[in-house]
Amino acid sequence: YNDKDWSWYPRQYVCKKVYRPEDSICEEYELVPSTKSCVSIYSTSKTTTDGEKQCVNTGGHLASIHGNTVNDYIRRSSISGNLKDGVLIGLKQMGSNATALAWNDQTPVDYTNFTKDFPNNALGQCFAMQTGSIAGDWVNVVCEKTTIPFVCTKPAYDLPDVFKTGMCPTQNYSDGDMIYSPMFPKTNNHEQP
DSSP: OTTSOOTTSSOOSOOOOOOOTTSOSSTTSEEOTTSSEEEEEEEEEEOHHHHHHHHHHTTOEEOOOOSHHHHHHHHHHHHHTTOOSOEEEEEEEOTTOTTOEEETTOOOOOOOOBOTTOOOGGGOSEEEEOTTSTTOOEEEEOTTTOOEEEEEEEEOOOOOSSOOOSSOOOSOOOTTOOOOOTTOSOOTTSOOO
């Protein structure tokens, strides 16, 4: 709209919805506090391929973990959900090189939490978090043979608490509400199109 001359319009601003905390930016996922990560843990056992398919169907990928806060959140949430035998995450070894790693969502591998003597490509090229360990260590698993619960993640996006507006309505609107603007848009000769 910046390419139009709006000087004829009596109000030189656009009203936007006030963001409410109950409007989840993670949808059916949970926002990890103090991060920009959304997490969803599934108790159904799947292989990495089937787990990734389910994650993609909900807008995410098998978990990519970029810090201790998210790693701890996944471990604690898994334990509270009685998932004590581990959960699949979205890290894979590339080829036979134990140090060539990639997340399913293609984000950089900037954090790892391997248990001692891992990664070990002789044990498989995919990874799971050991939820029974206090540290939530990661171990290799065989991609298409290991079936355990899995974790999906997707990014949370920044939203301000309140959008700055001029003389906009003060009430909150919900999805499906009808919002009418009787004076907009008008053509330059102030007639409705």
